[in-house]
Amino acid sequence: MGLYLIPGLTAGTQISRTELAGMVGWEGKKVMDTLIPGIATDRQLAIYDKVNERQAQLSQDECLLYDGVKEGLAKLSTQYKLFIVSNCAKGVISRFIDWAGIDDYITDEVAYGINQMPKNYNIKLLVDKYELKRPVYIGDTEGDGKQSRLAGLPFVLVTYGFGTTDDYDLKFDDFTLLTAHFVGL
Structure with missing residues (x-):
């Protein structure tokens, strides 16, 4: 440590x-x-x-992209607009997008470091900007779930990340299962 x-x-x-x-x-x-x-x-x-x-x-050598994420984003982006909302500093999301090679799949992103506003506010910004009709928020922590609720969106939990919560609408243990579910709708 x-x-x-x-x-x-x-x-x-x-x-x-x-x-x-x-x-x-x-x-x-x-x-x-x-x-x-x-x-x-x-x-x-x-x-x-x-x-x-x-x-x-x-160095980004220690960065990790979970199994199935890049392929899943490629598939999902053919049917949905995809966004990244994070509490990170300005510039972190764009560096991550470049590193992961997922620029073609992400419509837009908003970080806390851009406006010092909470996720629920930034989620609503994107919902309004892109006139989204039935968005969901996908996250991996209890805080993500709370922010999703504050934004008025269903919360989809992925269990392989940083936290846990019992407050979710859908739950997936890996991104391949999540992708299959949403592509199949």
Whole structure:
């Protein structure tokens, strides 16, 4: 387990990989408030930006694309508009799309880092912009489920990701099964 020094804080301020893993999918503001409470918002944002700059420099050799995702997105994109909504920093989604080679399948994306707004807001932005009629939100955490509900969308849980929840409308254990379901509708 590695420990990481957060740039801009006093020496000795460390956050473990385990702590960070439990926060995957959280909005940046919530992460900062949890990890470094009591620090002014502008300082938190500066630290958040610095961490994200460092993250952008890391090698993508350790990135993981789950089995069946690229092929599934290719099939789904022939019948549906596909979007990525994430609580990540600005630029992370586009780097991921480039790395995964899925640009042809994704219609649009919105990250928390673009507007500092929660997923439910960003989901609604895309629903309105593209006049979507019966969208669903696919995610892997309890937070995704909550944001989907706040946006007024059914929540589809994929169980191979970062979290768990019992609050979902549909559940799939792998992307191939998810793809087969939606292509078959």
